[in-house]
Amino acid sequence: MDWFTAPDYWTSRLVFQRALAGVYLMAFLTAALQFRALLGERGMLPIPRFVARTPFRRAPSLFQLHYSDRFFAGCAWAGCAVSAALLAGLDSRLPLGAAMALWLVPWVLYLSIVNVGQTWYGFGWESLLLEVGFLAVFLGNDEVAPPFLALFLLRWILFRVEFGAGLIKMRGDECWRKLTCLDHHHETQPMPGPLSWFFHHLPRPLHRVEVAASHVTQLVVPFLLFAPQPIAAAAASLMIVTQLWLVLSGNFSWLNWITIVLALSALPFPTDTRPTPDAPLWYEVVVLAVAALLVTLSYHPVRNMVSRRQIMNRSFDPLHLVNTYGAFGSVSRIRYEVVVEGTADDVPREDSDWREYEFKGKPGDPRHWPRQFAPYHLRLDWMMWFAALSPAYAGSWFGALVERLLENDRATLKLLRRSPFPPDAPPRYVRARLFRYRYTSWRELRETGACWERTYVREYLPPTRLTGEVQRS
Template identity: 85%
Template sequence: MEWFTASEYWLSRLVFQRALAALYLVAFLTAALQFRALIGERGLLPVPRYLARLPFKVAPSLFHLHYSDRFFAVCAWSGCAVSAALLAGVDALLPLWGAMLLWLVPWALYLSIVNVGQTWYSFGWESLLLEVGFLAVLLGNDEVAPPIVVLFLLRWILFRVEFGAGLIKMRGDDCWRKLTCLYHHHETQPMPGPLSWFFHHLPRPLHRAEAAANHVTQLVVPFLLFTPQPIATAAASLMILTQLWLVLSGNFSWLNWITIALALSALRLPDTAPSVPDAPVWYSAVVLAVSAVLLALSYRPVRNMISRRQVMNRSFDPLHLVNTYGAFGSVSRVRYEVVIEGTADDVPRADSDWREYEFKGKPGDPRRWPRQFAPYHLRLDWLMWFAALSPAYAGSWFGTLVERLLENDRATLRLLRRSPFPPDAPPRYVRARLFRYRYTTWRELRETGACWERTYVREFLPPTRLAAERAYP
């Protein structure tokens, strides 16, 4: 069955698998460190309350069988352990069936998390990790050469990620067609990185060249993935370079990194693959059968891509096996930020001692320079960006966030960079105000040392206190 495998992609598979294992590790670590405050029993959107109205068939998850914060922590840290084992290459030491089962474990655990994660796990890269992770189960280990059909399906995902993103841009915002979106994007993106200020101040002709290059990479180059080598390798390499540019310009969680991992699987790297026997019949049958199902399920994302009403980041099945992707179908021209403040004063006044809560990633203090967090995902910081776009995005959780701040809740405060109040003295009142942020100019940066300039817009939430006073130790 020489037609079934491609031994020349032996090293490409190895690099892809280790990269995917590293991303799994980051995803599970993010879940383990943030879940209590976000979806725990006392979280902003508690899992038990969600499960009470959600049938298993709609969102399959281990947590339908049992939920407790301790059990969630066991699942998340177990995912970290299995991901670390895969990163170390343990799958190569197992028989083929054992390696497949080992790769199935992080997929099943992360599916369980995503399907109860609600708003906090509504990002496209969650489904992308699951779709790619499921295919990794079929890739095999050192006992068999990489199956051609699985390599094709990995390229098919990469095609949909890039081409879908290109289409949504051309349909969604005329600034992409005019090549002017990058006049604003680096300033208004969800979470700027340490170099975003400099990217924003690049000459406008270069911004236009960036946008044009993006259209070529997303609308033309993806078709070259299905051409003979070395053209396919050149296409994948160009995608990797584009994604690295995006890594430098902002914090997009693991979206860029998993796209790079997919592109790595399409590279034909120089290597000397060991001689292995033909793939077992049972393995070939499983791979071909599952691949046929996945190709059939691809009908829905393809139909979405060619539709004039194309949507971004939608899963079409509860297992997240085949999904549609896209990013920045529209670009904000102005950046708004919600600034949360608290005071210990008994009566809240405009001249009270209002102290600002500092977030880890989202802009706050105009003098604080953005940091690099990706591929780690700061979920609360991202949702605060959406809240600034419209209060409707925060309607289900923002009030509970304020309540937790009034309680000095430890789990919630761990999501922040700094609380202005000591652990034993919570604020009496918390308020939120909306500000407009813009990058300073080179001159303003030299004179003030601030990378941001902010202007008050309006009240987002009036001074709020707990409904009933509580005793604190």
């Protein structure tokens, strides 16, 4: 079928596949290095406890069939290995069917992780990676030209990511309509990056321009993805530019990077003149069937997207095949942070020797400048941001975190930047306090060298020890 292939997109597919393999590699690396403290047998939200109460049909996963920390580690590192092989181009050296099977492996492995990841894997980019990863299985390799339907569906995903994010903003916080959200967002975002302080101090008129440009890119430009070339390529390029701006302004895991990967698939390379071999009939049938399935499953996401009660980041099927997206429908005006401290004193008093635990990414010591971590995802640091917004977000795991700190649990301490206690001398008590953080001014930065100024608000968790029940305030 002449209409089945898009011969101008050979290079586009190659770039897309290698970039997606890189995102997969980062996702599996994050899982391999963090799972023991978060989800392991002694983790804060243990997988065995979750699968014992959750039927397979609701959360299909290899770990429903068997779980051990060693098995999870094997799956995560296997995902890293397969992703690295795809990044190196192994799929191009295999027969078409074998290449498709190879692309299916990381999807199955990551689906298995996400479906048992609970709170730690409740972010929209997890479903986005799975949706994009599933479609990548059917893009083919060097034996066939890229199928037009698969490329079209990649644009359909990109459209929903951008347009859904734009709609949730216009329907949400009024600061988006007033063009004032970025007066606060660079300061209150979940995990600032090394340039976020400077973005915050940009002139306010430029913040208005940022918001207006975001509205245009998310509410108007997505429709141009379905226009003829070169209009579609110009629309995708504009999205790439705006996503790179977001990469510079904060740490948003791999959300921006996978959006860029999607946009790359819409950029043709007309000078690519390699021959167009006929696709096998079985391959055409499989692609057509998958396309029909994904179009059918798009009903609920589209219905949600056009609804006045639009919700963000939700999957409508347990395989995360077609999802709904959106972010920052509301923007905090004030930044709060939970500061966790411990003491070795036998009796906890206000004047005891309280020592602060330092996290890798979230603000702590006002003099510590934020670092760049994205696309790597610091899951505990992100959830600490939610915990500061409301204790309700921390109800399932914060008590377990405190217990692990009281035990000097090695896996948990690896998630932190620094523990103030030696490995053989855990604290007697741990407490948590809520602080208000704000960026310093240019003058304050010069005088103190601190990028943050913080003010005590209230007690978040009273001094707690292992012999008592760990409760949150």
